Amino acid sequence: MSEQTTVKEIDALRREIEHHEHLYYVMDAPEITDAQYDRLINRLKALETEHPELVTPDSPTQRVGGKPKEGFVKVAHSRPMLSLDNAYNEAELRAWADRVAASIHRNETLEYVCEYKLDGLSLAMHYEGAGHGAAHLSRGLTRGDGTVGEDVTSNVRTIRSVPLAVSADKLKKAHMPQTFEVRGEVVMPQAAFIKMNEERVRAGQSPAANPRNAAAGTIRTVEPSIVAQRRLDYYAYFLLVNGEFLLPTQSETLEALRTAGFKTNPYARTVATIDDVLAFIAEAEARRDNLGYEIDGIVIKVNSVAQQKRLGFTGKAPRWAIAYKFPARGAVTKLLGVKFQVGRTGKLTPVAVLAPVGIGGITVARATLHNPDEIARLGVKIGDSVAVERGGDVIPKITEVVSDAQHPRGDVEIVFPSRCPRCDQPVLREEGEVDYRCVNASCPARLHEELVHFASRGVMNIEGLGDVMVGQLLGHSLVEAAEAEDVPLEEADAASEEEPTRAALVHTVADLYRLKAEDLLTLERVGQKTADALIEQIDRSRKAPLYRVLLGLGIRHVGERTAQDLANTFGSMDAIMQASVDELKAAEGIGPIVAQTIYDFFQVKKNRDLVEDLRGQGLQFTAEKKVVGTALAGMTFVLTGTLPTLTRDDAKQRIEAAGGKVSGSVSKKTSYVVAGEEAGSKLDKARELGLAVLDEAGLLQLLG
Numbered sequence: 001m002s003e004q005t006t007v008k009e010i011d012a013l014r015r016e017i018e019h020h021e022h023l024y025y026v027m028d029a030p031e032i033t034d035a036q037y038d039r040l041i042n043r044l045k046a047l048e049t050e051h052p053e054l055v056t057p058d059s060p061t062q063r064v065g066g067k068p069k070e071g072f073v074k075v076a077h078s079r080p081m082l083s084l085d086n087a088y089n090e091a092e093l094r095a096w097a098d099r100v101a102a103s104i105h106r107n108e109t110l111e112y113v114c115e116y117k118l119d120g121l122s123l124a125m126h127y128e129g130a131g132h133g134a135a136h137l138s139r140g141l142t143r144g145d146g147t148v149g150e151d152v153t154s155n156v157r158t159i160r161s162v163p164l165a166v167s168a169d170k171l172k173k174a175h176m177p178q179t180f181e182v183r184g185e186v187v188m189p190q191a192a193f194i195k196m197n198e199e200r201v202r203a204g205q206s207p208a209a210n211p212r213n214a215a216a217g218t219i220r221t222v223e224p225s226i227v228a229q230r231r232l233d234y235y236a237y238f239l240l241v242n243g244e245f246l247l248p249t250q251s252e253t254l255e256a257l258r259t260a261g262f263k264t265n266p267y268a269r270t271v272a273t274i275d276d277v278l279a280f281i282a283e284a285e286a287r288r289d290n291l292g293y294e295i296d297g298i299v300i301k302v303n304s305v306a307q308q309k310r311l312g313f314t315g316k317a318p319r320w321a322i323a324y325k326f327p328a329r330g331a332v333t334k335l336l337g338v339k340f341q342v343g344r345t346g347k348l349t350p351v352a353v354l355a356p357v358g359i360g361g362i363t364v365a366r367a368t369l370h371n372p373d374e375i376a377r378l379g380v381k382i383g384d385s386v387a388v389e390r391g392g393d394v395i396p397k398i399t400e401v402v403s404d405a406q407h408p409r410g411d412v413e414i415v416f417p418s419r420c421p422r423c424d425q426p427v428l429r430e431e432g433e434v435d436y437r438c439v440n441a442s443c444p445a446r447l448h449e450e451l452v453h454f455a456s457r458g459v460m461n462i463e464g465l466g467d468v469m470v471g472q473l474l475g476h477s478l479v480e481a482a483e484a485e486d487v488p489l490e491e492a493d494a495a496s497e498e499e500p501t502r503a504a505l506v507h508t509v510a511d512l513y514r515l516k517a518e519d520l521l522t523l524e525r526v527g528q529k530t531a532d533a534l535i536e537q538i539d540r541s542r543k544a545p546l547y548r549v550l551l552g553l554g555i556r557h558v559g560e561r562t563a564q565d566l567a568n569t570f571g572s573m574d575a576i577m578q579a580s581v582d583e584l585k586a587a588e589g590i591g592p593i594v595a596q597t598i599y600d601f602f603q604v605k606k607n608r609d610l611v612e613d614l615r616g617q618g619l620q621f622t623a624e625k626k627v628v629g630t631a632l633a634g635m636t637f638v639l640t641g642t643l644p645t646l647t648r649d650d651a652k653q654r655i656e657a658a659g660g661k662v663s664g665s666v667s668k669k670t671s672y673v674v675a676g677e678e679a680g681s682k683l684d685k686a687r688e689l690g691l692a693v694l695d696e697a698g699l700l701q702l703l704g
């Protein structure tokens, strides 16, 4: 290859990789699988190894992660949070071990700690001294670009396996000081991932590609209550003090973390040879499908920190550790056909029907095809053989069409239906839109999704009103209702006499509030207890706050955050309904498109009728107005001493109303210390750290 073609290829690869890194790290919405991404980056690495003169400092091979997302406070790490180099097979693993051995003195023992490579994102947790010799969680940071992370403390605090405090007793047992830093991995368990995606799809949002992206997106959500619902988990693996490892070995580190009350992965093991490592890998692969969380490989670390120091780092990864990556789980199978699902917004989603094939312990018979653009990109036809991958994710994805002597091409074009598969009304694709939609506002598929969305967790929280029950309320027999949703039935249920389809019990969301236990008793397999419980749940939902009612209406683009902004700004359903596009646009957090969508929604008579009907049923239509400013967003204040006019509480309230935070202790991360008369040790500490100190006048000036 000529130098010039190489330069061109490197250039093209870098641009392509940057595009995908942006989607992955910043948007949390990758378009290609990790295996595909790894192929690109490895190709680039290979070219750069051949042509070291073409390596530039801004090449994606030289950087750890992505840019931190806008909107979070950025904080420098005590020491860089690095990535790991990868080995994809035994030979690469042995080559790494040989390089390690070369730097070890002859009489020294060499040990490896094998740990699962949890497929999540790394987070640094900082603890500081609290009362009674204990330590408390003061800050949680994402890896960010490796040098600077994002402060996600309030979200991290919702993770159950992250201790908010460590007692003096535990610190003593673990031989740990009061100020320390723990690094580990946040993961989203598979069950939580599946649930979250179901909710997203129902709300008309695109599903997250894999648990790792779901965890990354969740940890960077602005709403801690959403984070709390997602059931994230945290496994600790490093322990630092002032940016240095506290203990002389990795195995002692894991032990100390466990003693101090952190969750560590139970499968970690210290071994002496690469053969032991290979045995560990084999065991892990066998266990992989039954863990309940995703692992995408094994991390092997040199146990001794002294040896680690000698080995040092390359640009973006330690030489003393390596990630052995499991091969992507894929298979080739045949595309038998395409089904079209109709969503809540009427959107038609093409679903590939595949000849069933086993991948990583599960049978895959369906894969998403996303939208017409994706079908065009793949160039796929019915009858084609397709490569299906399930790499670190649960939703299988078609990555490419396989075409060779054994796999002749299919020849049936995938055509979107011109009529809705549920209601037989016309399907349209609007100018500039990717998706086809059913135009019928009363399409039963829409009503079905509306009801499920309305009842779902995080919206009106009506337990017991899931897909199958909604199907039954809409007049389907139990078997039909379950089949339509691909829900496996208990055998006894499936075998039950099939009842004919009957009249629907509800025709609008508001009809839910008119249901009586007697009505429900007429449904298959619904007894008195189930019926009473559901009625009680529905009744209870009348108390759900205004923003949830707004969410429940299922207005496009209106998610939890926007609904809260609307409720906080306008304070009532009426004010929102009467607001002009300009008034909506002026509200905190609401852009022009969203404003227009909300306005349009309330112009439709059917929607207004529904709202009035819900009002009649006693739902919450008002909320307290709350205005949170942004003047001090991202800043942390510590108050000390007595201010001339403001009380502590006043000052705190005013700072918080302007979007700032007030903390009780001074640290490097404090933005300002506000000091009054008789300020004590906090002021000394602020001076020591060289922090900005304000008096009351200075604070008032900042508040504007």
Ligand SMILES: NC(=O)c1ccc[n+]([C@@H]2O[C@H](COP(=O)([O-])OP(=O)(O)OC[C@H]3O[C@@H](n4cnc5c(N)ncnc54)[C@H](O)[C@@H]3O)[C@@H](O)[C@H]2O)c1
Pocket: 020, 021, 023, 024, 025, 030, 031, 032, 033, 034, 035, 037, 038, 064, 065, 082, 083, 084, 086, 115, 116, 117, 118, 119, 120, 121, 122, 143, 185, 237, 299, 323
């Ligand atoms: N699909 C896409 O478009 C796309 C784009 C960019 C990156 N990616 C993917 O992102 C990954 C690259 O990210 P990366 O830099 O985090 O590298 P990595 O995932 O290959 O390895 C490093 C990370 O492993 C994690 N880890 C898990 N268990 C660990 C343990 N026991 N000890 C230490 N660390 C542990 C840490 O978070 C660490 O930062 C690759 O898997 C790549 O495929 C995909």
Ligand SMILES: [Zn+2]
Pocket: 342, 420, 421, 422, 423, 424, 425, 438, 439, 440, 443, 444, 445
């Ligand atoms: Zn329809």
